[in-house]
Amino acid sequence: MEKIHQGWRILIGLIGLLGILIISQWAVPAHAATNYDGANFTTAAKVTNGPDFKHADTIDIQYHLDFGTTPLHNGDTITLDFPENLRGKTPGDTFDVTDESGEVIGKAVVSDTGVVITMNDAFEGKTNAKLTLNLATKYRYDDTGEKDVVFPLENNGSSTSTINMVANEANLSKSGTIQDDGTIKWTILVNRKNLHLKNVEISDTIGDHQEMIHGVTVSKAYWTSATGYKREKPAMTADDYQVTYHDQGFDLAFNDDLDQMVAIDYYTKITDSSLIDSGYKFRNNAEMTWGGGTSGTKHSEQANGKVSSSKGNSGSGSGDVNETTEEPEDKDTGTIDTDNGTETDAEEAAREETEDKEEATKEAEAAAAKKQAAKAKQTAAKVNQTTAKPKAAVKATATQSAGRTVNHNRKLPQTDEAPVAWATLSGLGLLLAVGSVRVLRRH
Incomplete structure (x- = not known):
């Protein structure tokens, strides 16, 4: 027992x-995901349009990043903070970062203060990773005049672009937003400068691939900042204006004088749904006329609006495939005397010239064969990536805060x-x- x-x-x-x-x-x-500060790898950055901007205008910026010998792995994140006086145009927008062949190598998310890119496994085993990012921003403040936009670069360097912020003197403006149901919401701001205007009339003409949806909402509005405004409630009624619809838009006339800004909201239907996600720009035109009383003088102003599914953000990248290209050691590196010293100098020179040509031909053929083999290897690798069973991955997350990114790493799946x-x-x-x-x- x-x-x-x-x-x-x-x-x-x-x-x-x-x-x-x-x-x-x-x-x-x-292997834990790494959150890289993009400024440490930024070789160049600048504003690519302008230099004059109204506060509602889009300021396009571009970054070039070079990671050299630093490898990028699946789940690694790269954080780029916008210059202090710029903000993201479309916080929450996501876009693909692709390589030269169009393969997605990472996903990017835009916030108010910058952009965070999460890489996938497409760059595994590659070096000299390079990224180019084009991002849409707006000026953060309400002041005017020349402003320096400072981009931090690698090795504690910096790059400065100068922009000129100017006040918007227009008294009429037009903007649009594509809706999830395949329509576009258009807004016309009338009497933006809160002048006293008589006999105000609006003529709106929609662009191609749109169909007018009858029904407008007219509201008095007021400014809350250089680019922000609010509509008063309740909206104005049909007693305050007259509207006539036609195939290409509508005509609207106010019954009384205006001494305050007014917002006119209405919708058009997109008639070709294939254009919605294509980046096509849908356009619209509005004209405001006023005056023409006892003086007989009629004033007019026009505003052109456009909207696209593209948010103005994009990214591309490239990297070098690591492979061995070293030739086997040549055991015989000396000059061979093939006739035991019986050649004349002229005969030896002629023979060596012929041998040099033959060797050059062989080297060219070998280089071509090596290049073809490398190309075939890359093609095979892409096929394997396409046909391989996808692996589940837990992404690392990065939380944006004002001017700073806090990283929370998560373990990646086992190798x-x-x-x-x-x-x-x-x-x-x-x-x-x-x-x-x-x-x-x-x-």
Whole structure:
């Protein structure tokens, strides 16, 4: 009986040892995602349009990043902060970062203060990763005049672009937003400068691939900032204006004088849905006329509006494939005298010239073959990536704050070595179990 108890104690000890090995395997950390500060790899950055901007205008900026020998892995994030006086035009917008062939190599998310790019596994095994980002921003403040836009660069450097912020003197403006239901919401701001205007009339003409939807909402409005405004509620009624619809838009006339800004909202239907996500620019034109009383003089002003599915953000990248191109060592590096010294100088020179040409031809053929092999290897790799079963991945997340990005890394899935480790543990467990049975039998 004592021997049986001793055998059970041995078996329990072996099982405990197996449990410790399994727990220790779980405790081994996988490759953690890295959050890179994009400024440390930015080689150039600038404003690409302007230099004169109204506060509602889009300021386009461009970054060039070079990672050199720093590898980029699946789940790694790259954070780029906008210059202090710029803000993201479309916070929350996401876009793909692609390579030369159009393959997606990462996803980018725009915030008010910058952009965060999360890389996938397309750059695994590559070096000299380079990224180019084109981003749409707006000026953050309400002041005017020349302003310096400062971009931080690698090695504590910087690049400065100068822009000129000017006040918007227009008294009429037009803007649009594409809706999820395939319509466009257009807004006309009338009497933007809050002047006293008589006999105000609006004539609106919609552009191609749109159909007018009858019904307008007319509201008095007031400014809250250089670019922000609010509509008063309730909206104006049909007693305040007269509207006539036609195929290409509408005509609207106010019954009374205006001494305050007015917002006119209405919708058009997109007639070709294939254009919605194509980046096509839908256009619209509005004209305001006023005056023409006792003086007989009629004033007019026009505003052109356009809207596109493109948010103005894009990214592209490239990298070098790591592969061995070193030639095998040439054991015979000396000059061979093929005739044991019986050639004349002229004959030797002619022979060496012929040999040099033949060697050059061979080297050219070898280089061409090597290039073809490398191309085939890359093509095969792309095919394998396309046909391979996709792997589940837990993305690292980055939370934006004012002017700063806080990174919260998460463990990535185990690498391909994980199944090998589990197989090893399974085999060890089986051996321990068999050994335990033998011990019990002996007792």
